[in-house]
Amino acid sequence: MNSTLSQTALKLHEKLTHRRILVRLEELNHTQWLSRNDLLALQRKKLQDIVEYAYQYVPYYRRIFDEVAFRPEEFSQNPESFSKLPILTKSIIKENWNDLLSTDPVRREQMSKLATSGSTGQPLVFMQDSDFRDSVTADIQRHMGWAGWKLGDLHAMIWGAPQNPPLSRRVRLKLINWIWNRFQINAFALTDETMIAFAERVSRKSPQILFGYATSLYHFAQFVRQSTFKDISFRGIFSTSELLLPNVRQYIEETFHCKVFDRYGTLELGGIACECETHTGLHTSMENNVVEILSNGSPAQLGEVGDIIVTNLNNKGMPFLRYSIGDAGAWYAGENCSCGRESLMLEKIEGRLVDSFYTRDGRKVWSGFAGAGFRCLTHPAITQFQVVQKSLDRMIVRLVLNGELPKSVEEEIKMACKSAYGENVIAELEFVDEIPPLPSGKHQYAVSELNHFHP
Ligand SMILES: [Zn+2]
Known part of the structure; x- marks a missing residue:
């Protein structure tokens, strides 16, 4: 299908289904050029709106706001009071599931259920309303625009889907893909x-963009290099949901002759941040989410790694205020981005899809592995790794290598485990051909076998 026809189909789809993706996309394409101050003002206005709504319609928040004496009506005068709200965790969500839903019957009617695979194999089920859904989809299209894609242009995806979906779902997916002019x-x-069938189609149709999980993109790149499909290229590739290691990025870029855009998002929050065409950091989607980075409970300094806490500004049906995703990251410490967008930027995200580790001295430690102590794991010879905590004293570091890893780096890895998790910790290195993904298709970098004992 050509892009003009796709645009017409999208407009018609929007009219028939009352969705507002294209409206949201137009807004985002405008607001992304606002000044930092105007973006902050817009964000604060939306935050004011959702806290007022949460107090009125969401039983969990009415109770919590009263408990911590947070007054939504005072929030505009005193925005710092927002930090009084306790952090929302996955276990709190599970315990208070019904109380986190809006009691507003109109909103309830447009809600649909979604489940994420979760990093620990325990899925999180949540409800999304139509404002959230439309904003999430529009944000993806906005980001694809940063690679030169235009509405209606053909694009391809390597994406998770059920193995044997019922016919009705297959038909629906086909129709949605047709409207969006994409295949997957x-x-x-x-x-x-x-992969042969996919590569053939890519060769024949030349989609502008490829969108997928980091490890899936890498696998496809490996396949293409070994195949006869050597001339495949894209305008840009979006890597999401997983940590993008520098050497994996380079391999994908060299294979497909284009830049990789690292995009950070989760199913329950949508897009949180994405690299622009300058690839200096990840611009946060300030129109849709408020991002906080906390180090020991206080706001982290620029460049300092801390826990990523996100408040979604659209999903009133099941608001997540100050939600701890379970990832760590740092604010970008450089100047404003030369692309001209002034949104707050993340420098890096660490440890997506990881478990927390436990130590003999009783700490629960964030297991981010791309940070200062574990730079050794980004050595060019390492194409994939997985750290498994077997016990409080023993860890296994699985490595997939492409080239030779110097002995000194092996020692560095062992020492890094000691300094992060305790002198008692013995790390064993295992060299493997591959690290299988989770049943969800995603790759988990850090696995603690002790997690069963610390729910
Ligand atoms: Zn930029």
Whole structure:
């Protein structure tokens, strides 16, 4: 389909379904050029709106706001009071699931259920309303625009999908893909056979953009290098949901002759941040989410790694205020981005899809592995790694290598485990051909086998 036809189909779809993706996209394409102050003002206005709504319609927040004496009506005079709200965790969500839903019958009617695979194998189920859904989809399109994509242009995805969906779902997916002018391969079923078919289609149709999980993109790149499809290229590739290691990025870029855009988002919050065409850091989607980075409970300094806490500004049906995703990251410490967008930027995200680790001295430690102590794991010879905590004293570091890893780096890895998790910790290195993904198709970098004992 050509892009003009796709645009017409999208407009018609919007009219028939009362969705507002294109409206949101137009807004985002405008607001992304606002000054930092105007973006902050816009964000604060939306935050005011959602806290007022939460107090009125969401039983959990009415109770919590009263408990900590947070007054939504005072928030505009005293925005700092927002930090009084306790951090929302996955276990709090599970315990208070019904009380986190809006009691507003109109909003309830447009809500649909979603489940994320979760990093610990315990899925998180949540509800999304139509404002959230439309904003999330529009944000993806806005980001694809940063690579030169235009509404209606053909694009391809390596994305998770159920293996044997019922016919009705298959038909619906086909229709949605047709309207958006895109085609996809199932990331859960990347076999030689499916990849040949996908590569053939890519060769024939030349989609502008490829969108997928970091490890799936890497697998496809490996496949292409070994195949006869050597001339495949894109305008840009978006890597999401997983940590993008520098050497994996380079391999993908060299294979497909284009830049990789690192995009950070989760199913329950949508897009949180994305690299622009300058690739200096990740611009946060300030129109949709408020991002905080906390180090020991206080706001982290620029460049300092801390826990990423996000408040979504759209999903009134099930508001997540000050939600701890379970990832760590740092604010970008450089000057404003030369692309001209002034949104707050993240420098890096660490440890997506990881468990927390436990230590003999009773600490629960964030297991981010791309940071200062673990730079050794970004050595060019390492294409993939996984750290498994077997006990309080023993860890296994699995490594997939492409080239030779100097002995000194092996020692560095062992020492890094000691300094992060205790002198008692013995790290064993295991060299493997591959690290299988989770049943969800995503790759988990840090696994603690002790997590069962610390729910
Ligand atoms: Zn930029």
